[in-house]
Amino acid sequence: MESTQTPDLTPALLFDKVTLGYGDFTVLRDISLKARRGEVVAIMGGSGSGKTTILRAATGQLRPFAGRMVLFDQDVQTFDQSAWQTMRQRLGVLFQQGALFTDLDVFENVAFPLREHALLDDAELTAKVLDTLEAVGLRAAAHLKLSEISGGMARRVALARAVIRSPDLVFYDEPFAGLDPISMGIAARLIRRLSDQLGCASVLITHDVSETFSIADTIYIVGQGGLKASGSPEDLMASRDPYVRQFLDGLPDGPVAFDYPVTPAFERWAKARGVGR
Numbered sequence: 001m002e003s004t005q006t007p008d009l010t011p012a013l014l015f016d017k018v019t020l021g022y023g024d025f026t027v028l029r030d031i032s033l034k035a036r037r038g039e040v041v042a043i044m045g046g047s048g049s050g051k052t053t054i055l056r057a058a059t060g061q062l063r064p065f066a067g068r069m070v071l072f073d074q075d076v077q078t079f080d081q082s083a084w085q086t087m088r089q090r091l092g093v094l095f096q097q098g099a100l101f102t103d104l105d106v107f108e109n110v111a112f113p114l115r116e117h118a119l120l121d122d123a124e125l126t127a128k129v130l131d132t133l134e135a136v137g138l139r140a141a142a143h144l145k146l147s148e149i150s151g152g153m154a155r156r157v158a159l160a161r162a163v164i165r166s167p168d169l170v171f172y173d174e175p176f177a178g179l180d181p182i183s184m185g186i187a188a189r190l191i192r193r194l195s196d197q198l199g200c201a202s203v204l205i206t207h208d209v210s211e212t213f214s215i216a217d218t219i220y221i222v223g224q225g226g227l228k229a230s231g232s233p234e235d236l237m238a239s240r241d242p243y244v245r246q247f248l249d250g251l252p253d254g255p256v257a258f259d260y261p262v263t264p265a266f267e268r269w270a271k272a273r274g275v276g277r
């Protein structure tokens, strides 16, 4: 579906030569990426390559070692807690586990972010929640308890909750993990549709190649401590880079690391135990 919004070329999210890590362990160096409103952008890479680390930095849970991070024209690396709290009101996050409240029904789970901020009266809130549930195909499941819905439905409830406040920027952490092929296709189309309808920037953290390539405008592939490649699905499909090829073709052998890297923390631990690296 085509976007009905006027394109806004200011990036919702911009990383300019950002370096990220934990303690004395650098995970990713000099990462530059951006996501504009109406765009679906995917960050892909093998296990442990740093995808979640990027998500943590972009949502204010991790300070970068170096570089510039911008959300909606604001440099965020100097943000304090309260500035992040204000910024987070413009963000939606679909957490990997969904993080739904098991003692609330489907309706109340989706209504939660609206109630939290007391933004609407009761009739407006009901209409908004039912509209959003309709967008994910679950209007008639509003009354069900979480124990009465399937895993795939729960993922859609989490999706509805992530977008209920019409965020300008939505992060999806592994939105396809654990879904069957049909539900994966539905989830992918839904993410594209919500981005188009809301005109928000969507950033997916994922390693599911075929679903991601069917909906993303731009894909960034991270690995080996940095950004390995970026471009449209067509650009990347044509790539001859060995890392990109191994990742996209799902080959067991190649440059994508299987072994966890030796870090200074491991070296200290090994030395204290008297074992070699």
Ligand SMILES: Nc1ncnc2c1ncn2[C@@H]1O[C@H](COP(=O)(O)OP(=O)(O)OP(=O)(O)O)[C@@H](O)[C@H]1O
Binding pocket: 022, 025, 027, 045, 046, 047, 048, 049, 050, 051, 052, 053, 054, 207
């Ligand atoms: N809190 C932490 N403290 C120290 N190191 C961490 C921490 N969280 C993650 N790491 C390390 O950072 C690296 C990147 O982890 P990250 O979770 O970002 O990878 P990922 O690409 O999301 O992996 P996966 O696809 O397996 O979830 C890993 O080597 C991991 O061990």
